[in-house]
Amino acid sequence: MSLPRIAVDAMGGDEGVRVMVSGAALARRQHDQFKFLLVGDETRIKAALDAHPNMRGASEILHCEDVVGGDEKPTQALRRARTTSMGLAVNAVKAGDAGAAVSAGNTGALMAMSKLALRTMPGIDRPALAALLPSLGDHDVIMLDLGANTECDARNLVQFAIMGAAYSRIVTGQAEPRVRLLNIGTEDIKGTDQLQDAASRLRDATGLAMQFDGFIEADKINRGQCDVVVTDGFSGNIALKAIEGAARFVTDLLRNAFTSSLRSKIGFLVSRPATELLRHHLDPNNHNGAVFLGLNGVVVKSHGSANAAGVANAVAVAARLLEEDLTQRIAADLGTLQAAQSTPGEAA
Amino acid sequence: MSLPRIAVDAMGGDEGVRVMVSGAALARRQHDQFKFLLVGDETRIKAALDAHPNMRGASEILHCEDVVGGDEKPTQALRRARTTSMGLAVNAVKAGDAGAAVSAGNTGALMAMSKLALRTMPGIDRPALAALLPSLGDHDVIMLDLGANTECDARNLVQFAIMGAAYSRIVTGQAEPRVRLLNIGTEDIKGTDQLQDAASRLRDATGLAMQFDGFIEADKINRGQCDVVVTDGFSGNIALKAIEGAARFVTDLLRNAFTSSLRSKIGFLVSRPATELLRHHLDPNNHNGAVFLGLNGVVVKSHGSANAAGVANAVAVAARLLEEDLTQRIAADLGTLQAAQSTPGEAA
Numbered sequence: 001m002s003l004p005r006i007a008v009d010a011m012g013g014d015e016g017v018r019v020m021v022s023g024a025a026l027a028r029r030q031h032d033q034f035k036f037l038l039v040g041d042e043t044r045i046k047a048a049l050d051a052h053p054n055m056r057g058a059s060e061i062l063h064c065e066d067v068v069g070g071d072e073k074p075t076q077a078l079r080r081a082r083t084t085s086m087g088l089a090v091n092a093v094k095a096g097d098a099g100a101a102v103s104a105g106n107t108g109a110l111m112a113m114s115k116l117a118l119r120t121m122p123g124i125d126r127p128a129l130a131a132l133l134p135s136l137g138d139h140d141v142i143m144l145d146l147g148a149n150t151e152c153d154a155r156n157l158v159q160f161a162i163m164g165a166a167y168s169r170i171v172t173g174q175a176e177p178r179v180r181l182l183n184i185g186t187e188d189i190k191g192t193d194q195l196q197d198a199a200s201r202l203r204d205a206t207g208l209a210m211q212f213d214g215f216i217e218a219d220k221i222n223r224g225q226c227d228v229v230v231t232d233g234f235s236g237n238i239a240l241k242a243i244e245g246a247a248r249f250v251t252d253l254l255r256n257a258f259t260s261s262l263r264s265k266i267g268f269l270v271s272r273p274a275t276e277l278l279r280h281h282l283d284p285n286n287h288n289g290a291v292f293l294g295l296n297g298v299v300v301k302s303h304g305s306a307n308a309a310g311v312a313n314a315v316a317v318a319a320r321l322l323e324e325d326l327t328q329r330i331a332a333d334l335g336t337l338q339a340a341q342s343t344p345g346e347a348a
Numbered sequence: 349m350s351l352p353r354i355a356v357d358a359m360g361g362d363e364g365v366r367v368m369v370s371g372a373a374l375a376r377r378q379h380d381q382f383k384f385l386l387v388g389d390e391t392r393i394k395a396a397l398d399a400h401p402n403m404r405g406a407s408e409i410l411h412c413e414d415v416v417g418g419d420e421k422p423t424q425a426l427r428r429a430r431t432t433s434m435g436l437a438v439n440a441v442k443a444g445d446a447g448a449a450v451s452a453g454n455t456g457a458l459m460a461m462s463k464l465a466l467r468t469m470p471g472i473d474r475p476a477l478a479a480l481l482p483s484l485g486d487h488d489v490i491m492l493d494l495g496a497n498t499e500c501d502a503r504n505l506v507q508f509a510i511m512g513a514a515y516s517r518i519v520t521g522q523a524e525p526r527v528r529l530l531n532i533g534t535e536d537i538k539g540t541d542q543l544q545d546a547a548s549r550l551r552d553a554t555g556l557a558m559q560f561d562g563f564i565e566a567d568k569i570n571r572g573q574c575d576v577v578v579t580d581g582f583s584g585n586i587a588l589k590a591i592e593g594a595a596r597f598v599t600d601l602l603r604n605a606f607t608s609s610l611r612s613k614i615g616f617l618v619s620r621p622a623t624e625l626l627r628h629h630l631d632p633n634n635h636n637g638a639v640f641l642g643l644n645g646v647v648v649k650s651h652g653s654a655n656a657a658g659v660a661n662a663v664a665v666a667a668r669l670l671e672e673d674l675t676q677r678i679a680a681d682l683g684t685l686q687a688a689q690s691t692p693g694e695a696a
Contacts, residue, residue, distance in 0.1 A: 073537075136600060147532055150540060184495055184585040192498060192582070218586045219593030234540070237532040238566045238583050242590035245567030245599075250598040252484060 004099025010040035011085035012105025014042035023311020025052035031319040077109035093297040100298035108138035123334035127294035137224020152232035154197035163293040164228035165210035244318035285310030289317035352447025357390035359433040360453025373400035423458035437661035441645040448646035448666040471682035475642035485572020494616020500580035502545035511641040512576035513558035528564035633658030637665035
């Protein structure tokens with residue numbers, strides 16, 4: 001077997017075992033060479049597998065009963081890394097028993113367990129959480145960090161740019177993804193010292209597989225003008241949630257508007273295919289699967305409320321990253337950066 | 349005359365004199381006791397006044413030809429404070445010739461000129477830019493700071509909370525507006541030291557005319573669960589622009605969806621009243637008029653691209669703040685805070 005298997009925390013998430021197993025089964029239709037390690041309650045996993053013949057021969061079950069709670073503090077969850085479904089899924093990656101772990105459980109706990117078990121890659125100071133967002137362009141835009149690091153220095157931001165570009169090359173197939181730093185203006189003088197320092201490092205770097213285009217403001221994230229948006233975890237989390245909230249706000253207004261009169265109800269029914277298209281574009285399940293980048297192994301976070309199609313997207317993200325060897329790509333770019341930095345006189 | 353007049357920079361903004369004068373005229377229909385000082389090219393202002401008989405007797409013109417450019421650096425614009433329409437409008441407030449200034453010009457230049465000419469109120473370390481955002485609640489939500497201060501400490505955030513609450517009391521009529529700090533989670537341990545420190549100061553403060561409800565995440569800003577969202581200028585600018593961008597993204601998708609087939613075009617026409625309602629809710633003109641809070645005088649920034657109705661909203665904001673004496677309200681709350689802080693043993 002050339003490809004490592006995928007460990008699935010079958011117990012995490014609001015929907016539980018059935019949705020996690022169904023999602024993995026759906027993903028396996030596109031990625032049929034993958035095998036799975038399903039971690040959780042054996043009886044319930046077996047019951048869920050009954051509905052998915054394509055999974056039975058491809059799955060091993062690792063039984064455990066303990067589950068990390070949704071509101072549990074990361075420090076508390078860490079102590080139960082060896083007994084919980086989340087901890088065992090991550091530890092399978094550490095032990096080389098799997099190449100990737102997928103969980104829909106508590107984000108903070110997953111981050112903490114992943115960092116502790118897998119450690120950061122050589123050349124990476126801190127891992128980052130990256131997600132795919134819908135855009136008006138041909139493909140999703142990647143944004144990172146989304147909350148793993150509240151405060152970041154210029155060096156962290158440069159590493160995030162390299163990791164995000166490697167991820168984008170896999171997702172979009174582009175050789176040099178367009179990378180920008182999130183800022184409150186596009187002029188050189190805008191923003192914090194860290195941002196200006198990071199911009200100057202990225203401008204001066206040569207040989208990286210990306211095109212660095214400077215700063216981007218938050219209203220342009222979805223316009224399709226760039227492939228990777230790099231930011232600290234605080235601003236990234238604010239931007240991500242502001243976008244989610246605003247999209248929900250507009251669709252709520254739209255629903256209110258469409259149900260405000262008989263005429264608009266009829267209009268809504270007639271234009272149903274159009275609003276279905278909108279719903280499809282905005283459905284978080286279609287962009288599910290945030291990735292912890294920069295660890296010695298792939299860890300994918302599925303939305304807690306994702307349905308089977310959403311879980312399938314998260315599992316497919318893990319499969320793509322293993323097929324394309326994300327970790328190796330990031331290592332190669334870090335090597336290029338370090339080689340350039342040890343050669344003097346590269347600055348513009 | 350009991351109410352001070354309003355100085356209008358008639359030259360700022362993309363649309364120029366006619367829109368600024370028409371906007372003031374529209375606002376004067378609701379606030380007919382106000383008089384205006386219109387600053388800019390006399391010939392063009394006179395021509396614009398021809399269309400608005402209600403403004404003629406209520407307006408004085410202060411002629412000047414110099415205009416601050418949209419891309420001009422604040423430091424550069426500052427040198428021309430005594431010759432530009434923006435500078436003269438602000439200086440009229442300083443000289444007591446007007447109670448408020450309204451401009452649709454360069455935000456950075458307006459902030460710099462206002463700070464220099466009007467100075468911060470006693471007890472305020474830094475002014476903040478506040479705006480009204482649409483919400484699912486009964487009234488708009490106020491968010492501040494939106495970019496005046498890239499980095500803020502706990503003391504700044506507490507002052508922003510007081511200023512925002514005073515503004516909200518005027519806009520909403522509520523005695524104790526619900527105030528929250530923007531953060532990446534609602535648990536006590538989330539976010540930066542500054543945020544935790546600010547939260548603890550606001551929790552401990554007594555006698556302030558607000559209800560402090562802790563943290564809020566960016567996806568809840570528009571849900572109608574709070575009246576004032578307090579944040580540093582970097583995060584506030586990111587959140588504001590992310591919301592604007594996402595709202596535009598959704599409406600763009602909707603437009604594409606509605607024009608994708610004949611059936612959906614017909615649906616769109618039938619449901620026109622519904623989508624008009626949506627457009628009305630999201631139209632930035634209906635939420636126009638960002639306010640610089642914390643100065644010795646009222647300064648309102650109108651969107652550069654606002655139409656006459658938008659300018660009218662910005663002028664009406666200035667009028668409301670003068671009628672209700674915002675500056676005095678902020679001073680009173682600062683006094684309460686300082687009195688409480690000089691009395692020991694208040695902490696919870």
